[in-house]
Structures are given as structure tokens and as C-alpha cells.
Amino acid sequence: xxxIKNLHAKVGDxxxxxxxxxxxxxxxxxxxxxxNGAGKSTLSNVIVGNPAYEVTEGSITFNGQDLLAMSTEERxxxxxxxxxxxxxxxxxxxMTNFMRAAVNARREALGKEPLKSTDFLKVMRxxxxxxxxxxxxxxxxxxxxxxxxxxxxxxxxQMAMLEPSFCILDETDSGLDVDALRIVAEGxxxxxxxxxxxxxxxxxxxxxxxxxxxxxxxxxxxxxxxSGTAELAQQIEEQxxxxxxxxxx
Amino acid sequence: MTSExxxxxxxxxxxxxxxxxxxxxxNTVRDEAFATFQRLGFPSKKVERYRYTxxxxxxxxxxxxxxxxxxxxxxxxxxxxxxxxxxxxxYYHRIADHTDAITALNxxxxxxxxxxxxxxxxxxxxxxxxxxxxxxxxxTMMNRRVLIVMEQGADATLIINDHAADKQRFLTTQVIExxxxxxxxxxxxEIEETTPLCSRFSNVYIQEGRDCNVKHNxxxxxxxxxxxxxxxxLQGENSEVTLNGCAIATGSQRIDNNTLIRHEVPNCTSDELxxxxxxxxxxxxxxxKILVEKDAQKTSSHETNANLCASSDARMxxxxxxEIYADDVKCAHGSTVxxxxxxxxxxxxxxxxxxxxxxxxxxxxxxxxxxxxxxxEPLRQRLAVKVEKRFRGELEKCDDCRLCK
Numbered sequence: 085x086x087x088i089k090n091l092h093a094k095v096g097d098x099x100x101x102x103x104x105x106x107x108x109x110x111x112x113x114x115x116x117x118x119x120n121g122a123g124k125s126t127l128s129n130v131i132v133g134n135p136a137y138e139v140t141e142g143s144i145t146f147n148g149q150d151l152l153a154m155s156t157e158e159r160x161x162x163x164x165x166x167x168x169x170x171x172x173x174x175x176x177x178x179m180t181n182f183m184r185a186a187v188n189a190r191r192e193a194l195g196k197e198p199l200k201s202t203d204f205l206k207v208m209r210x211x212x213x214x215x216x217x218x219x220x221x222x223x224x225x226x227x228x229x230x231x232x233x234x235x236x237x238x239x240x241x242q243m244a245m246l247e248p249s250f251c252i253l254d255e256t257d258s259g260l261d262v263d264a265l266r267i268v269a270e271g272x273x274x275x276x277x278x279x280x281x282x283x284x285x286x287x288x289x290x291x292x293x294x295x296x297x298x299x300x301x302x303x304x305x306x307x308x309x310x311s312g313t314a315e316l317a318q319q320i321e322e323q324x325x326x327x328x329x330x331x332x333x
Numbered sequence: 334m335t336s337e338x339x340x341x342x343x344x345x346x347x348x349x350x351x352x353x354x355x356x357x358x359x360n361t362v363r364d365e366a367f368a369t370f371q372r373l374g375f376p377s378k379k380v381e382r383y384r385y386t387x388x389x390x391x392x393x394x395x396x397x398x399x400x401x402x403x404x405x406x407x408x409x410x411x412x413x414x415x416x417x418x419x420x421x422x423x424y425y426h427r428i429a430d431h432t433d434a435i436t437a438l439n440x441x442x443x444x445x446x447x448x449x450x451x452x453x454x455x456x457x458x459x460x461x462x463x464x465x466x467x468x469x470x471x472x473t474m475m476n477r478r479v480l481i482v483m484e485q486g487a488d489a490t491l492i493i494n495d496h497a498a499d500k501q502r503f504l505t506t507q508v509i510e511x512x513x514x515x516x517x518x519x520x521x522x523e524i525e526e527t528t529p530l531c532s533r534f535s536n537v538y539i540q541e542g543r544d545c546n547v548k549h550n551x552x553x554x555x556x557x558x559x560x561x562x563x564x565x566x567l568q569g570e571n572s573e574v575t576l577n578g579c580a581i582a583t584g585s586q587r588i589d590n591n592t593l594i595r596h597e598v599p600n601c602t603s604d605e606l607x608x609x610x611x612x613x614x615x616x617x618x619x620x621x622k623i624l625v626e627k628d629a630q631k632t633s634s635h636e637t638n639a640n641l642c643a644s645s646d647a648r649m650x651x652x653x654x655x656e657i658y659a660d661d662v663k664c665a666h667g668s669t670v671x672x673x674x675x676x677x678x679x680x681x682x683x684x685x686x687x688x689x690x691x692x693x694x695x696x697x698x699x700x701x702x703x704x705x706x707x708x709x710e711p712l713r714q715r716l717a718v719k720v721e722k723r724f725r726g727e728l729e730k731c732d733d734c735r736l737c738k
Contacts, residue, residue, distance in 0.1 A: 157686065174674075174680070174681070176702070186685050189686050
């Protein structure tokens with residue numbers, strides 16, 4: 085479903101991605117690991133269409149469509165979702181209004197009628213239970229005064245509301261205690277269908293114990309230097325990245 | 334500095350006519366005000382309080398002056414000054430700044446005035462509403478005068494709506510004098526919803542006695558060029574004043590708010606919050622001074638001006654000022670000018686919210702803080718809807734006015 089070919093991208097004048105090739109089929113989970121600054125978050129941001137990043141070469145197709153020609157919101161409507169590493173606060177915009185605008189924008193793009201208020205609130209209630217997020221957070225502004233754990237849980241809640249077919253979990257485990265990690269990861273597992281595919285970015289094996297990857301890729305200096313199965317993550321957890329760097333040298 | 338001439342000629346030709354349509358209390362101060370105007374001329378940008386507005390240019394076009402009588406629909410508490418139930422001599426042109434050229438010109442040319450009078454210990458439950466309709470078949474100058482007298486213990490909410498009913502050039506000068514006697518309370522809302530062809534120069538002067546509470550809300554939803562001045566004189570202890578402002582400008586609209594709060598006595602509180610969203614090539618200006626005089630100990634004052642420049646061509650000038658001569662006071666002031674939060678925009682777009690909608694949500698959220706300050710709930714709800722419509726570009730004409738349809 086997602087095919088990345090020879091992808092180069094930069095932020096400002098700095099080239100971060102230096103030729104990424106990656107194919108992700110329906111239902112596959114790909115873990116992306118790598119040293120800090122290797123380009124993991126850049127790759128995520130380029131896939132979802134963050135305007136701060138510039139693609140200089142290469143292509144991404146998503147279900148046959150030229151993803152790079154689509155706006156950020158069109159990509160979201162097509163079913164792409166990113167759980168942010170550091171979800172930001174939006175003071176003055178309530179979670180409920182934010183979610184309603186997002187859900188109805190996607191429905192409109194798919195040619196569906198907007199959800200009626202009562203139906204929308206019912207869906208909110210159901211999905212909220214799934215990720216065990218408190219109703220009182222829904223009455224607040226987006227992420228305002230949320231703890232780190234609540235923010236991450238809120239990301240998975242939004243994923244539940246939007247039902248994407250392709251997800252990027254960008255260090256969803258960072259800043260989470262063991263219990264919160266379990267709730268978030270189990271929430272994700274409950275939500276995914278046989279067709280849902282995902283990129284899971286993490287530094288630790290812990291998250292991958294819950295979300296089992298089909299493939300693990302190691303990103304160093306803007307390139308995928310090694311790919312393998314779940315065992316590769318285990319090996320990295322034990323030995324770090326130096327042995328891979330040595331292999332390259 | 335040439336625009337004065339036509340107004341000087343106008344006065345020389347028409348002052349007898351104006352006087353014949355007016356009343357003694359207004360005529361008594363007229364010639365002197367004209368002399369003041371003649372001496373001062375229109376303020377140039379070198380005059381501190383007019384540095385952000387080109388007055389001369391605004392008054393340069395040839396406008397016909399409207400001398401039609403003020404129509405006051407019979408209703409409680411509102412009068413044509415010529416039928417005032419009280420002697421207004423102690424009030425008319427008493428606290429208006431005699432050194433301000435616009436006030437002087439208004440005083441010279443205005444022939445009729447509106448009086449809002451709330452007698453002693455009268456609590457008016459429903460808001461008093463004044464609707465101003467600018468109408469004309471040619472470019473027209475309107476000079477408007479309002480006198481608000483709140484006697485001791487009086488309590489009222491006054492909403493003044495400004496509309497332009499014809500697609501015509503209008504130049505408005507306005508002077509409002511507000512007298513709050515001891516223990517009076519007034520919530521005053523001024524809502525401008527005119528057209529890009531309108532220029533407005535409004536000067537509001539508010540005097541408070543002891544134990545008063547005045548809230549002034551200045552809301553500019555749609556306009557051409559607007560310059561609002563609001564001066565507050567706190568002259569009795571334990572009084573409070575709140576100044577709130579909501580200014581939204583797009584296209585080549587200009588909004589200039591200039592305020593002064595003068596703490597003359599101890600133990601008073603002032604709170605000021607003005608917010609602007611300027612977009613396209615619009616220009617916003619805010620200058621607010623808090624003056625705490627030597628004897629005004631235990632003053633508590635807070636002034637904030639926060640601004641959002643939604644486009645790179647929009648301009649915002651901000652100048653919060655504190656001048657303190659007392660030594661036991663609690664005062665804070667500050668201003669911010671920011672641009673659209675790109676990270677928030679990206680976050681919302683990633684969730685599928687179209688960029689235009691995301692921008693609207695952010696602007697609306699920014700302005701929400703001022704709208705939330707509106708105490709009269711039906712008005713707050715109505716304005717919340719209007720502000721959102723404004724940000725969606727759906728407020729090109731005043732939608733609830735029958736004349737526009």
C-alpha cells in the first residue's frame with residue numbers, strides 16, 4: 085500500500101534523508117529504529133506532509149496515489165495518521181470541537197454526511213473507553229494541561245476516532261510508564277484491523293513486546309542500512325547500534 | 334494640513350442653521366469649540382495620541398453634512414437631549430477633552446444629541462439598545478453625540494450598534510460622555526459592523542465616582558477605518574473599570590484604539606484586555622496608558638494587548654504604557670504580537686481539518702478570551718457566532734439587519 089522510492093528530503097539547507105526505499109504492504113507492522121538524528125522523525129513528517137520538510141528527490145505512492153502531490157489534509161483523508169512524538173497544546177480549541185471538525189472533514193472528503201451531534205458524542209464515548217481516557221479531558225482545550233501520558237493516550241484516542249488505514253507511531257512509548265504503555269499499545273492493537281499497516285518508531289524493545297513488528301529497519305544517517313525481523317530489534321536492545329556501524333565500515 | 338479649511342468654511346456658512354436646529358445647552362459651547370478646532374487643526378501624526386491614524390486624509394474628501402433631526406423611538410431611559418427630563422448643563426461637554434480637535438469639531442458641528450438617563454437607584458433589567466443606521470445617497474458626514482447619566486446607584490446595560498445601511502461613503506465623528514455617580518454600574522457595549530467605505534472617529538469619556546463599576550466593550554467586527562479613543566477618570570474610591578476590545582481587520586481595514594485610564598484617587602481597580610486579529614493588508618494599532626496619580630495609593634491595574642498577525646502583509650502597532658506617581662500600587666502591563674501557530678496548524682491538518690478551517694479555529698480560539706468577558710449572555714452568544722462568521726468571511730454585510738437584505 086505504501087511504496088517509498090529513493091526518497092531524499094531536507095529541512096532548511098540540511099539534507100536528512102538520503103535515499104530511502106521502503107515498501108509496506110497491507111496489514112504489516114514495520115518498526116523503525118536508529119540513532120538520534122538518523123532521520124526517523126523526518127521520514128514520518130515527510131509521509132504525512134509537514135510543510136517544514138522539503139522532498140528533493142524520489143517518490144511515495146499510497147494505494148496507487150502520488151502522495152507527495154497531496155496536501156497534508158488530503159493525506160489524512162486518504163487514511164494516514166500520525167501519533168505525534170510531542171503532541172502540542174491548542175489553547176481555546178476544545179477537544180470535542182477539534183475532533184468533530186476532524187471527523188466531519190474526513191467524512192466530507194469521503195462523500196459522507198457529517199455526523200449528527202448525538203451520534204458524534206456517542207462515538208466519542210465508545211472510543212474514549214477503548215483507550216481509558218477521562219471525559220473531563222474532552223471538555224478541555226486540545227492537550228491543554230494534559231500530562232505526558234494523557235497526551236499519548238489522546239493520540240491513540242484520535243486514531244480510534246479517525247479509523248486510519250496507515251499509522252505512524254512516532255515514539256509513542258517515550259515518557260510513558262509501564263501501565264500507560266500497556267494501555268496505549270493495547271488500544272492500538274484493539275483498533276487495528278487485518279488491513280491496518282503501521283510504522284512504529286521506537287528506541288526500545290518494550291513497545292515491540294506489545295506491538296509485534298513484521299519487519300525491523302535500522303536507519304542511520306538518512307538511509308536504511310539494515311532490515312530484518314523482530315529478532316533484529318532484540319539484538320539492538322542488547323548490543324546497540326555500534327555493531328551495525330562496524331558492519332557498514 | 335488643508336482639510337480643516339472646508340470645515341471652517343462649513344461652520345462659517347452653516348453655524349446659524351446648526352444653532353437653529355439645536356438647543357441652548359449645545360449652542361453655549363459651540364463657538365468656543367469651533368475656535369478650539371480652528372486653533373488646533375486636525376492632529377498630525379506628530380500628536381502622540383494620533384500617531385497611528387492619518388486624520389487629515391480621512392477628513393479630506395468632500396462630505397455632505399447631515400442635519401436631519403435625531404429620531405428617538407419612545408423608550409424608557411433614552412431621550413433626545415432637546416427633550417431631556419433633567420438639566421444637562423452640568424454634563425454636556427464637561428468631561429470631553431477640550432484639547433482634542435476631533436471632540437472640538439464634533440462639538441461645533443453636532444446639532445442633536447442622545448441622552449441616556451438612568452435615575453437614582455434604578456436597576457434596568459433588560460439592556461438598553463441603541464441602533465445607529467448610517468443612511469445616505471451621497472457621501473455623508475455624521476456627527477453624533479451621546480450623553481450617559483447614571484445617577485447614584487443606577488444600574489444598566491447599554492448596547493450601541495453601528496451599522497451602515499447604504500453602500501456609501503460615511504464619515505462619523507462621535508463623542509460619548511459617561512457620568513457615573515456614586516455606586517452606579519454600567520456595562521457599555523459598542524459594536525461596529527459597517528462597511529469598508531466608512532471612517533469612524535469616536536471619543537468616549539467616562540467619569541466614575543465612588544464605588545462604581547463600569548465595563549466598556551469595544552468590538553470592531555467590520556469597518557473601513559476606525560479610530561476609537563476611550564478615556565476613563567477614576568475620581569471616587571473603590572471604583573472599578575474594565576476595558577475590553579475585540580478588533581478584527583481584513584483587506585485594507587484599519588483599526589486604531591487609544592485608551593487612557595487615569596487613577597486619581599486610592600483603592601481603584603482597572604482591567605484592560607484588547608485583542609486584535611489582523612489579516613491580509615490590514616493595519617491595527619493599540620496604545621493604552623494607565624496613569625496613576627500621586628494620591629492614588631493601593632491602585633490595582635492590569636493591561637494586556639495581544640495580537641495575531643494572520644498574514645505577512647498585516648501590520649500591528651502596540652504601545653502599552655504605565656505612568657505611576659504613587660508608591661504603593663500593583664500594576665502590570667504587556668503586549669504580544671504573534672503569527673499563526675504553524676505547529677498547531679500542522680497538527681490540525683494532519684487530523685484532516687482543512688487549512689482554512691484550521692486557521693478559522695485558531696483565530697476564533699484566540700478571540701474567544703475577549704468574547705468570554707461579555708457579561709450579558711444573549712449578546713455573548715450572538716457575538717461568538719458573529720466572530721466565527723467573520724473569520725469564515727461570511728460577515729460581509731450585517732446579516733441580521735433587514736435593510737441589507
